[in-house]
Amino acid sequence: MTYKELTDLVIADYQQINDDADITPAHALYWCIVAINDLRYKRGLMVPGMYRKQYVNVPVQNGTVTDPTVLQQGRKYVQLPSGFLVFDAPDAIEMVTYGLEMTGADNKPVFQTVTFSEVRTPNSVRRLGFNKHEEPSPSSPYFMRVGDQLMLIGVEKVKVRTVEMFVKEAISFSGITSLDEEVPLSNDLCLEVMRKVSAMSRFMLAIPKDLVNDGRYGAPQVNLPESVDQGNPTNSEAGQ
């Protein structure tokens, strides 16, 4: 299933209903992306590996004094690039690792060396120092997400140039280069995509029809929702 097949399907279906509907492929694609991301998020919770993506050699940056963010000088962080949309879920960033001693002698993948544990709140970071087994260190580092940045804790005194990450990723409009790409979703979910798209688009296309102006004075307005008179006690709970 390619994006083109999906968008053509949406456009062809809507032209069956309204033959002068002018839905551009970009418009249909955006509807599809919204539906696909919703499905990927929900299915990703149930099927962990299906929508996981691995990024290697993600550069680690050092905060500077002039950083306009919360990051201070010398702090290491990873900037999540634009178009890289990690789901807004607690476990969306599944794993962050770096090679402590990247000699390569044993040919182990980097993600088998040192793993950053996730810490979710700034208060928890302080508590980590109370326990010597949990204290952040180069061999037991942590990461904390701050918006589109990952703060790396415990590696302040060692050189970390890159990290490796596993994330559950959403797709973005700007991240798609061609409609001929395969949709990153199981084919069996095509029906669900269409169902969600039709629910969205039906609502949007229905609105202008309700507000048709026929250009006549005194013509009765039809299909408009009736307003509720708030001052009428019969409409209030107290009056019933």
Place this chain on the structure above:
Amino acid sequence: MDSQSIADALLSRLAAEGTDHYDTTLNLIPAINQACQYTLAMIRLGYGQNKFPEEALAKMSFAKVFIPSTLSRVNVYGPASGIAPEIVTAVHVGGSVYPSIQVPALANPVVSQATGYKYAGDGDPAKRMTLEESGIARTNTFAAGFNGTVPGGAVRYGYVPPTNYSTGTEREIQISPSAYGKWVTVFYVNGYTPITTLGTNDIPFMDSLYSFVLEKANEYINYPMEDGIPEIQVNLSEMNLLLRSLL
């Protein structure tokens, strides 16, 4: 449609009314020309409202290949283009031409017709936009004519009908997003060229419009005879007659 047969039918009708002194140059040819120009105006009106089959324009339809300028415009009217479109029916962007060549680079926005090449198809149809629409669509990601980046294959072109952007007589079609480096094929309907000789000059309408042209030419001749028929009369019955002729 044969102009001589229209003239013969006109004479036959007029003779039945007892008038047998009509001159070909002074009466018949001007009446036929006026009827044809009126018919083209009616077709144009109906076409704009999606009321006409395009087959009605078949004898006047042309498709010419153009090379867009760096400003993404093609010159479709003026001495340099050699054509005079009356109605632009479609604009296709991209595709290929026959015989096959690459699009040459063109910086001059005046001479842009690629003479000697036929449109081979497979271009993307562009949406016709009003001048006001084009300004809004240029910044709307989801509109045809959006002048930004969208995934490949999701690009929808838009075009603004011929407009004079220069100090000369050129009229150019503006295409958005930029069509520079792609072929542009313009489908258009030529204006009506008045006939000067019966028989040798053909009338470029489909035969199904015969009765309509005849009726109108008859009216034009009757008018100076003070028959009380107004010179120009656009009413519902005429529209119905025209539609019946075509469909």
